[in-house]
Amino acid sequence: MTKERDHALSPAERRAALGLAGVYGTRMLGLFLILPVFALYAETLPGATPLLTGLAIGIYGLTQALLQIPFGLLSDRLGRKPVILGGLALFALGSVVAASAEDMLWIVAGRALQGSGAVAAAIMALAADLTREEQRTKIMATIGMTIGLSFMLAMIAGPALDAWVGVPGIFWITAGLALAGMALIAWVVPTPLRSSVHRDAEPVPALFRRVLTQADLLRLDLGIFSLHLILTALFLAVPLLLRDAGVAPANHALVYLPIMLIAIIGMVPLVILSEKGGHMKGVFLGAISTLGVAQLLIWRFGHQFWPLVLAVALFFVAFNLLEAILPSLVSKTAPPDAKGTAMGVYSTSQFTGSFVGGVLGGWLHQHYGVMAPFLFGAGMTLVWLLAASGMRQPQRVASELLHLPETALGDPARIASQLQALPGVVEAVVVPEEGVAYLKVDREHFERAQADAIIGAPA
Structure with a gap:
């Protein structure tokens, strides 16, 4: 082939x-x-x-x-x-x-x-x-x-x-x-x-403890929890604010359409900058900060149409950017053989955030007014920003999976050690019962042919 x-x-x-x-x-x-x-x-x-x-x-x-x-x-x-x-x-x-x-x-x-x-x-x-x-x-x-x-x-x-x-x-x-x-x-x-x-x-149940004790993964779980908490709380209020600003509900689509277009246009170059330009952490922290600023703007100026629309557009530029960056960070941070487990915990955190955002946002709205969820969301963003600032600079790595021939399964520790020693291999885990090796690699320096030679795969 x-x-x-x-x-x-x-x-x-x-x-x-x-x-x-x-x-x-x-x-x-x-x-x-x-x-x-x-x-x-x-x-x-x-x-x-x-x-x-x-x-x-x-x-x-x-x-x-x-x-x-x-x-x-x-x-x-x-x-x-x-x-x-x-x-x-x-x-x-x-x-x-x-x-x-x-x-x-x-x-x-x-x-x-x-x-x-x-x-x-x-x-x-x-x-x-x-x-x-x-x-x-x-x-x-x-x-x-x-x-x-x-x-x-x-x-x-x-x-x-x-x-x-x-x-x-x-x-x-x-x-x-x-x-x-x-x-x-x-x-x-x-x-x-x-x-x-x-x-x-x-997810693999035996790996939950590993991913739940890794600090950077927990930071990312907190991030997606916070992001979807804030998003759900936002939609308890923004439709009401648009109506009160004079936009008939039937016309709300005409407001969301340019907002979504602005969000896409604003997000794409920042994703490229983070992934290709090696500025992942800086872009990530900047997006979190922007999310908080947007909520403060809605809290302060949300009763006026144009300030509300501009603040919501700013919110969704940051939101869409974070939605794109966070899964990539989980993939780069997770152990190579536990990526599915890490993503399972991450997704659970996301859905939990949606639930808490709905209930907490509704409670705040009911007791403290329609703007209260935005002020709380800004505070939640600050907590997230402080937690994320301690994250290590993400490595520019990718996943690689090797299917091991029968001859390579007799001494998995030796195979893992030899793979780990290859140029460009950041981490290598051999799972003999599945007959595969999971690698985390730097593609600029990794040569697949060298790994295939170690495991005895056909050229």
């Missing part, structure tokens, strides 16, 4: 990537669509309070945080597709419950059911089953991109759909998206010949 073909996705891998990205994207779109509209809709429901509104928005994060790792582990036993189909069925059921609800408590129940369909880890494990090791990063990146795209689409489509079919209609559309995801799993995504544990793509 030529080098060019080695670096190209096969037709089956391309089908898996597009199918799983579609499943992940439609599910996340369904979760995000109500963010820009629900605070306004909640005011029309009997017995609604800001606290209950926050609970309804954030409760999916609690059930998802509790169940996403167990669902991933369950897929090792029951199979990937049955678990994913079951999770999407729960998501569809929750959407139907929320669409049919006539009071806030039933919407809370529906949102909790939506979150209980926590299939993210199982989707990543299925993606790993369906791809060669050297293509896995591409597939994961393709799936991961759908989160950001779904969020930006939801900011524009949510208000437009609300004006057309209302929030109950959005929940019905979400149920339809879940069914579409089930169809993709059943008829588009290939079925793997066998499933196995992939330490670079899914």
Whole structure:
């Protein structure tokens, strides 16, 4: 096989990537669509309070945080597709419950059911089953991109759909998206010949202690927790502020569209600067600081239209940048054989932040006014900034996975030591029971041929 073909996705891998990205994207779109509209809709429901509104928005994060790792582990036993189909069925059921609800408590129940369909880890494990090791990063990146795209689409489509079919209609559309995801799993995504544990793509219980005792990973977990806490709290207030500034709810999409465009345009050069220019930590700390400044601006000037719009645009430049940088930092920081476990803990922190942000933001709004969540968010950002400032400068490293021939499994310690001694290898871990070696490498100095020679792989 030529080098060019080695670096190209096969037709089956391309089908898996597009199918799983579609499943992940439609599910996340369904979760995000109500963010820009629900605070306004909640005011029309009997017995609604800001606290209950926050609970309804954030409760999916609690059930998802509790169940996403167990669902991933369950897929090792029951199979990937049955678990994913079951999770999407729960998501569809929750959407139907929320669409049919006539009071806030039933919407809370529906949102909790939506979150209980926590299939993210199982989707990543299925993606790993369906791809060669050297293509896995591409597939994961393709799936991961759908989160950001779904969020930006939801900011524009949510208000437009609300004006057309209302929030109950959005929940019905979400149920339809879940069914579409089930169809993709059943008829588009290939079925793997066998499933196995992939330490670079899914959590391994034996490795939790390792990733929970690494200070820089904990800093990143705090970061994604804080980021999604702040985001969820933001959407308890910004739709109300836009309405009070004279923007009809049906026109909110016209406000979010340029904000999202500005966020993308502002983010891209900064991502390039951080990844290619070697300024990752500086850009990272700058984005956290900008996030805090944006919240202070909303707190101070949020009752005026143009200052509010400019501050929210600044917020989303920083938010989108941090959403892009944080997973990259986790990948660079995690032990090479524990990347999947580190990402599992990271995702759990993210969903927990969404839940806490909804509940705490709603409580602050109810007791201290609509601007209180922004002041608290600015304080939370300061805590995050202080924690992140102690982080080591991230290394410019990438992951490399070697499939070991039988002849290399007799003395794994020797193989690991020899791989570790190669130029460009930062860390090497051999897992003989899986027949693989996980490497963290500096691509400028690493030569794959040298590693293949050590393990006795065919040229």
